[in-house]
Amino acid sequence: MQLSTSILLTIALAPLVGCLLAGFLGKFLGRAGSHTVTILGVAISCALSFYVLYQLTLGGAETYNQNIYTWFQIGHFNASVGFLVDRLTAMMLVVVSFVSLLVHVYTIGYMADDDGYKRFFSYISLFTFSMFMLVMSNNFMQLFFGWEAVGLVSYLLIGFWYKRPTAIFANLKAFLVNRVGDFGFLLGIAAVLYFLGTLDYATAFGSAPSLIGKTLQITAGTQWDAATVICICLFIGAMGKSAQVPLHVWLPDSMEGPTPISALIHAATMVTAGIFMVARMSPLFELSSTALSFVLVIGATTALFTGLIGIVQNDIKRVIAYSTLSQLGYMTVALGVSMYSGAVYHLMTHAFFKALLFLGAGSVIIAMHHEQDMRYMGGLRKYMPITWITMWIGSLALVAVPFTSGFYSKDAIIEAVGESHRWGAHYAYFCVMAGVLVTSLYTFRQMFLTFHGKERFTVVAHHGHGHHDDDHGHHEPGVLEHAPKESPWVVTLPLVLLAIPSLLVGFFTVGPMLFGNWFGSAIHVDEANNVLAELGQEFHGATDMALHGFWSLPFALVLTAFVITTYIYLFNPAMAGKIKSALKPLWTVLDRKYWVDDVYFAVFARGGVKLGRLFWKAGDTAVIDDTMVNGSVSVIHRIAATTRRLQSGYLYHYAFAMILGLILLLGGYWFFGSGPIGSGLVGQ
Secondary structure, three states, X not given: OOOOHHHHHHXXXXXXXXXXXXXXXXXXHXXXXXXXXXXXXXXXXXXXXXXXXXXXXXXXXXXXXXXXXXXXXXXXXXEEEEXXXXXHHHHHXXXXXXXXXXXXXXXXXXXXXXXXXXXXXXXXXXXXXXXXXXXXXXXXHHHHHXXXXXXXXXXXXXXXXXXXXXXXXXXXXXXXXXXXXXXXXXXXXXXXXXXXXXXEHHHHHHOHHHHOOOEEEOOOOOEEEHHHHHHHHHHHHHHHXXXXXXXXXXXXXXXXXXXXXXXXXXXXXXXXXXXHHHHHOHHHHOOOHHHHHHHHHHHHHHHHHHHHHHOOOOEHHHHHHHHHHHHHHHHHHHHHOOOHHXXXXXXXXXXXXXXXXXXXXXXXXXXXXXXXXXXXXXXHHHOOHHHHHHHHHHHHHHOOOOOOHHHHHHHHHHHHHHHOOOOOHHHHHHHHHHHHHHHHHHHXXXXXXXXXXXXXXXXXXXXXXXXXXXXXXXXXXXXXXXXXXXXXXXXXXXXXHHHHHHHHHXXXXXXXXXXXXXXXXXXXXXXXXXXXXXXXXXXXXXHHHHHHHOOOHHHHHHHHHHHHHHHHHHHOOHHHHHHHHHOHHXXXXXXXXXXXXHHHHHHHHHHHHHHHHHHHHHHHHHHHHHHHHHHHHHHHHHHHHHHXXXXXXXXXXXXXXXXXXXXXXXXXXXXXXXXXHHHHHHHO
């Protein structure tokens, strides 16, 4: 049975139609009309995505791989728009469309008072369309289109409140850092075309073994393995999009965008594009253990060191942002040990609980009148029971408590790294294990500071009519005009709907998706690298795995962090300040984010400005303006000034010049005609 082309086109184009209607006809449609058309578009895509997944898993449908439209053709090179829909694609479509749909619904409540309401809905629908084009593509050209479109729309969304200088700085930073990664990505795609002669996935993967033994001379006298060069260049693209060290700096700053964007960009879509891309390219990456070790070390470093920064953050959204960086590190580590299905499995479970945490944080921010500092919260559980319970579910999934969905994906990754013999695996194992403790510390700290303990805010009488502007300006921190209250149903319903898969989806899917070869031919792993096969021999069902998890080292670390944070934040709050003072040097390192931002700013930003100024003064001013433009003008001016003196206007000057000219003519005639030179010529 073949999947219908019209259904796949509808999945991809429905959000685009909603985006165009809300974007260009928003004035006529109004607020309700704008959110209705965009939500309807994404809802159609979501329903059809579930249908496609059903057909591929239970309906007996075959993998769909067809070109739909030829863009241009040059010789044997063909640039097409086409779809490759297998189980990997179908899973991504379901995750992206489901989270996007809930974010659309949530936005009705979160952005209710915002002036850019219709523009926002248009942007998030365009973002969803871009992501669909990325995951459904069957060739590198279309992949790159989706890749760049996602980056462009994220730029628009992060800087949505364009009156805030911090938002403009953040979206520019995201755009520039992603361009660095995209440069590597483009080189990787060019190398694929150079060595394999095609940009079509199926053809490229089919001829991938021909790369073995081929080399490329990048620096004089050194030959680089072609597969290694291709994979590292492609992965540099993933490092930018999926925010891996050292291209991670844009993601925490992107919290300047509205909260629904944080959930959409950082949970299921943009940042996971790099993970999906490497999993899709598994036939290429399996050819280079060097590239996979590079992936492994980068991922492990990201998992531990960005998580540590989360411990010292006070902004509720930034804690979750650093958590995202850390979890992306875990996914990248899984890729590095050839556990591609484990990486995309963690991508799926993480999408649900991380979207839940971001949207839950947004619910808290609404209740706190756009206060994001956790030091001015506390005791919110009695005001916001639904937000409190759902965020605890998301938090337990994040720290990987057995039976939650996060446990099945995260624990499997830790086990796989322990089994791996790849170079860098020992370092990665230490990082992912230490990361469990770190994750638990900042997660429980966030929950206790926000929902438990005594209230650290004061409620004052409401005076006059509050205003709401684009940059959510508000008066002194911790002072509220009225008591916090639970968010409206358009905010809490998505939280409940995300809490369900955060709890249950892992239990029902871990067997087939991790150990049952569920992805089939979509993912290729060499027999020698298959760590999942080794783990699969010890797998005896989801219940047994979870019960065994209670006796494992990761769970012991989770419990340790729970005891520490409970004691500090519920029974001895003053101790937090003492620990900070005692560990001041370490706290400073984490607070300054290892000075990575400072180095980038000093070297690249200021260095770029200085280089530009040098080119301006030496090139533009000195060479072009002073020499070429002004120089040529001054030469003509001097010639004109000199020749102008000959035109005096006196008759005797002209008579003298005529006589002088006549003498010169006669002298020349004599000299060259009948004089010494002339007679010599006649003699010859």
